[in-house]
Structures are given as structure tokens and as C-alpha cells.
């Protein structure tokens with residue numbers, strides 16, 4: 003269970019690999035930082051990009067952060083693992099434009115950060131406590147809802163008219179659940195029918211069956227790491243995108259068939275309305 007106090011890393015954690023969308027190599031060094039620093043990327047061009055909703059420049063199958071000319075692709079899996087571990091303050095140094103996809107899950111991020119050690123700091127972590135519900139709707143029935151609740155809680159409903167997917171649901175409570183077992187091992191997935199057009203659009207340049215679960219009409223490209231792996235990955239993404247609140251959230255977050263854009267739109271609506279953090 004993570005502390006209610008702010009946390010950082012005891013020693014650095016290093017990740018190396020290619021980005022799934024850009025195909026670019028990147029070495030990431032995550033270093034500890036002082037209280038109230040937040041999670042901040044040091045982009046490859048030297049610019050600083052805070053991991054906050056007001057840094058989001060675009061969502062196109064991944065979340066893209068930017069500030070000035072600096073840009074960071076696909077921060078969500080790393081941020082999801084950091085949020086799960088209670089690492090609120092860190093400097094994340096990037097040698098390339100995109101956080102490596104590794105095996106498509108957050109398992110390596112989680113285990114390496116945990117091994118580097120979480121240093122509990124002295125001040126309470128900032129907490130966002132919405133006092134009313136928020137909902138954002140997509141144009142094809144997708145939605146994300148935030149409802150006042152006694153603790154942080156995530157729920158995801160996935161639906162694809164597809165023989166290998168159908169309807170899948172997952173609930174995750176950071177206080178009671180085990181992120182390492184229930185969420186972290188779930189890999190990025192893509193429908194086979196989507197893979198070719200993505201390549202043509204210049205996305206998923208680093209995508210292979212080694213770092214994504216490809217869903218065919220009658221099979222998966224590899225055995226599932228956890229049951230209902232696709233919906234668990236969507237929950238992993240949801241946690242990573244809500245980490246952009248730069249605070250912990252005390253609410254029930256429910257996403258139905260949503261993606262990064264809707265996650266970020268809902269987090270932004272909360273951010274604009276609440277902004278009542280305990281951080282001075």
C-alpha cells in the first residue's frame with residue numbers, strides 16, 4: 003500500500019528500448035527529486051516537460067506531452083507504474099522522443115522502479131477530491147466518468163464487436179488491489195486489421211509481436227499474461243493518464259470504451275474545476 007506522503011526514488015532507474023510509435027531508440031533515466039517537484043521529463047533537446055494535463059499536445063493512440071519545441075511520446079505506461087508506486091517526484095531524462103515500449107506492459111517499469119526503492123518524503127501527497135461528478139462523452143458512445151468516492155478507484159469497460167474480445171470489465175483499487183499482479187503485466191494490444199493502416203500512417207513503427215498483443219479473428223499472437231489482458235491494459239492506460247493530474251485522485255474513475263483522448267479530456271475537466279491540491 004502506498005503512503006499518503008509524497009514519494010520519490012532512492013536511486014536512479016534506467017530503461018532502454020525503442021518507442022512503439024516512432025520506432026526511435028531511447029534511454030530513460032528516472033532520478034529522485036525533492037518534494038513538490040512533480041514528475042518532470044527532461045526531453046532529449048534539453049527542455050523540461052511536466053507530466054501534467056496542461057502539457058498534453060495531442061493524443062493519437064498514445065498520449066503526447068510537449069512544452070515549447072520539446073516533445074515526449076507515450077509517457078503513460080511509465081507514469082502508470084510511478085503513480086501505482088507513489089512516486090510523485092522525479093526527473094525523467096530522455097535521450098530520444100519516446101518512452102520505450104519494452105514488452106508493451108508496465109511490468110518492467112514497475113519492478114525496476116520498485117527495486118530502485120521508493121523514498122517516502124515528509125509532506126502529504128497532493129490529493130484532488132472532486133465534489134461533483136464529471137463526464138465526458140465521445141461521438142461513438144465512449145465515455146469517462148469521475149464520481150466522488152471515499153478512495154481512489156478505477157473501473158474500465160471494454161467492448162469490441164470481435165470474437166476474441168467482446169465485453170470485458172475490470173475494477174482496480176490501489177489501496178486493496180495488487181498493481182504488480184492485476185495491472186502491470188497487461189500489454190498493449192492492437193487488432194490485426196488495425197496494424198497495417200497504422201504502419202501506413204507512420205504510427206507503430208516500433209510495434210512488433212514482441213511488444214504488443216496482436217488480436218486476430220481467432221487467436222492472440224502470444225499467450226495472455228493475465229486473464230482479460232486487453233481490458234487490464236486499458237485500465238493501466240487510464241491510471242497513467244490520470245497521473246497527469248499531478249496529484250492523487252480520491253474518486254471513482256469509470257471509463258467505457260474510451261481511449262487516451264477521452265481520458266485526458268476528463269482529467270482536464272477535473273483539473274480545471276478542482277485544482278484544490280494540498281500542495282502550496
Ligand SMILES: [Zn+2]
Nearest residue numbers: 078190235239
Ligand atoms: Zn497503453
